[in-house]
Amino acid sequence: MTALARNEALIGAIPILGLLLGWQAAVSAGVAPSALLPSPVAVFGRVAQNLGDPDFLGHTAVTLYRLFVGFLIALAIGVPLGLAGATNRIAGAALKPLVRVLAPVPKIALYPALILSLGFDDASKIVLVTADALFPILLATFQGAAMVEPKLVWSARAAGTSPAGTLLKVILPATLPSILTGSRIALVVACIVVFLAEMITSTDGLGYLLVRAARNFQTVDMFVPLIAISAIGLLLNGALALTRKKLLVGFPEED
Amino acid sequence: MIAISGVTKTFQRRGGGTHLAIDSIDLQVAEGEFVSILGPSGCGKSTLLYIVGGFVPPSRGSITVSGRPVTGPGPDRGPVFQEFALFPWKTVLGNVAYGLREAGMRKREAERQAEALIARVGLKGYESFYPKELSGGMKQRVAIARTLAYNPAILLMDEPFGALDAHTRVRLQNELLELWERDRKTVLFVTHAVDEAVFLSDRVVVMSRQPGRIKAIVDIDLPRPRHRDELLLQSRYQHLVIELERMIEDPPEEIRP
Ligand SMILES: Nc1ncnc2c1ncn2[C@@H]1O[C@H](COP(=O)(O)OP(=O)(O)OP(=O)(O)O)[C@@H](O)[C@H]1O
Ligand SMILES: [Mg+2]
Numbered sequence: 278m279t280a281l282a283r284n285e286a287l288i289g290a291i292p293i294l295g296l297l298l299g300w301q302a303a304v305s306a307g308v309a310p311s312a313l314l315p316s317p318v319a320v321f322g323r324v325a326q327n328l329g330d331p332d333f334l335g336h337t338a339v340t341l342y343r344l345f346v347g348f349l350i351a352l353a354i355g356v357p358l359g360l361a362g363a364t365n366r367i368a369g370a371a372l373k374p375l376v377r378v379l380a381p382v383p384k385i386a387l388y389p390a391l392i393l394s395l396g397f398d399d400a401s402k403i404v405l406v407t408a409d410a411l412f413p414i415l416l417a418t419f420q421g422a423a424m425v426e427p428k429l430v431w432s433a434r435a436a437g438t439s440p441a442g443t444l445l446k447v448i449l450p451a452t453l454p455s456i457l458t459g460s461r462i463a464l465v466v467a468c469i470v471v472f473l474a475e476m477i478t479s480t481d482g483l484g485y486l487l488v489r490a491a492r493n494f495q496t497v498d499m500f501v502p503l504i505a506i507s508a509i510g511l512l513l514n515g516a517l518a519l520t521r522k523k524l525l526v527g528f529p530e531e532d
Numbered sequence: 533m534i535a536i537s538g539v540t541k542t543f544q545r546r547g548g549g550t551h552l553a554i555d556s557i558d559l560q561v562a563e564g565e566f567v568s569i570l571g572p573s574g575c576g577k578s579t580l581l582y583i584v585g586g587f588v589p590p591s592r593g594s595i596t597v598s599g600r601p602v603t604g605p606g607p608d609r610g611p612v613f614q615e616f617a618l619f620p621w622k623t624v625l626g627n628v629a630y631g632l633r634e635a636g637m638r639k640r641e642a643e644r645q646a647e648a649l650i651a652r653v654g655l656k657g658y659e660s661f662y663p664k665e666l667s668g669g670m671k672q673r674v675a676i677a678r679t680l681a682y683n684p685a686i687l688l689m690d691e692p693f694g695a696l697d698a699h700t701r702v703r704l705q706n707e708l709l710e711l712w713e714r715d716r717k718t719v720l721f722v723t724h725a726v727d728e729a730v731f732l733s734d735r736v737v738v739m740s741r742q743p744g745r746i747k748a749i750v751d752i753d754l755p756r757p758r759h760r761d762e763l764l765l766q767s768r769y770q771h772l773v774i775e776l777e778r779m780i781e782d783p784p785e786e787i788r789p
Pocket of ligand 2: 577578579690
């Protein structure tokens with residue numbers, strides 16, 4: 278890490294610390310009875326305890342599983358569709374109106390229908406994550422692929438690459454920065470929606486832990502899943518940034 | 533070698549109009565000949581080159597290369613663009629080896645040949661660099677090596693030195709001429725720099741604008757091999773430069789669309 282990057286990380290930590298201090302101040306000032314609003318010290322203490330608790334770790338694993346599978350399916354559908362839509366006129370003409378109609382639909386509204394058709398288990402939640410993560414990936418891929426410099430494709434065609442071959446050898450690598458940007462948004466959305474789905478109906482997962490704690494008035498435990506999902510989001514974002522660095526060595530830097 | 537006959541290109545414009553970019557171009561380029569296309573900005577030089585490359589279809593007319601009609605790009609015609617168009621995700625070695633790998637060559641052998649070519653364009657030691665780590669002149673050297681790698685019979689160069697500073701431009705002109713003296717490929721070279729066209733070419737095709745038409749074809753009867761320092765002193769060279777400059781400066785026939 279350069280000195281500049283270290284300083285930036287420090288500056289970034291200040292507002293988060295401020296938030297925690299504000300929280301603690303609100304508790305100390307007695308804004309709400311501590312039975313309703315526990316102190317951050319109590320919450321983080323419980324988080325630390327839970328890290329050794331197989332039950333809690335099991336629920337976290339369930340959430341992570343749904344998140345990852347849903348996200349990967351979205352990637353597997355969104356990238357090929359986006360590439361096809363941007364490079365093939367017929368596919369583009371067929372795809373664009375559909376995407377415009379479906380993208381603004383709040384996917385969580387589909388959840389009751391998904392439960393009825395797929396049941397309460399993983400499948401309905403995974404499909405919901407996929408539905409929500411799909412559009413950021415699809416749209417970013419589409420836009421990125423449409424903007425690939427034609428001369429890159431021409432250079433490959435002249436070197437003997439077939440039209441279909443340029444899709445994998447030129448368009449896909451040239452679109453990678455956009456795909457990763459779309460994935461970053463999709464991962465955040467996926468964290469939100471998997472949690473919501475688990476809150477609505479579930480017998481496991483972090484969202485379920487929150488609802489269970491709320492029903493039993495265990496306010497400290499209510500905050501633990503929230504901290505967990507935000508930590509997951511942070512870690513995933515970091516992992517993606519690393520992937521980006523690895524995959525995009527030759528591309529201009531961006532943040 | 534290249535026969536361009538009656539090539540016309542009209543672009544559809546937004547809102548239904550059409551724009552006649554080049555009109556009825558006829559041109560023959562012999563094997564091993566170095567021909568430059570010279571003309572003001574917007575006269576359709578790039579468009580013509582892209583059509584010969586098979587990247588853009590003509591609206592009318594036809595192109596044949598060694599008697600075979602052009603229907604798309606092919607490794608017999610290697611392009612070099614002003615914008616370099618290197619693959620940013622590949623290293624210098626990866627870029628230069630690309631065409632060899634596409635031709636089915638084993639990785640080891642392709643890399644060995646690519647290394648030799650990289651040395652030939654003066655970039656030995658830069659094999660593992662990415663394009664973004666290179667200067668403009670170095671990028672264009674890589675682009676030229678990438679194209680030379682698959683050994684096209686014809687080079688299609690679209691203002692390859694247009695984005696470079698004057699010093700680098702002269703160096704690369706000299707290097708290109710040296711390369712060309714060695715293997716005498718057929719070259720179609722687009723430029724709007726008169727001195728560059730005269731220095732390099734056997735013939736210069738002067739184009740006029742709106743629509744792009746061939747205005748004149750000038751034979752450059754200067755002996756080869758040419759050396760810049762000697763050439764600049766020759767009155768024949770100076771005459772040719774002045775003659776061509778007058779031709780381009782002439783106000784274009786104003787046929788506004
Ligand atoms: N894809 C396109 N769509 C519409 N018009 C185009 C397109 N490409 C080129 N033109 C038009 O065709 C004409 C010739 O363009 P071209 O790029 O071939 O000119 P040029 O001689 O290469 O110019 P320059 O020296 O600036 O590169 C211009 O008037 C341009 O506006
Ligand atoms: Mg041009």
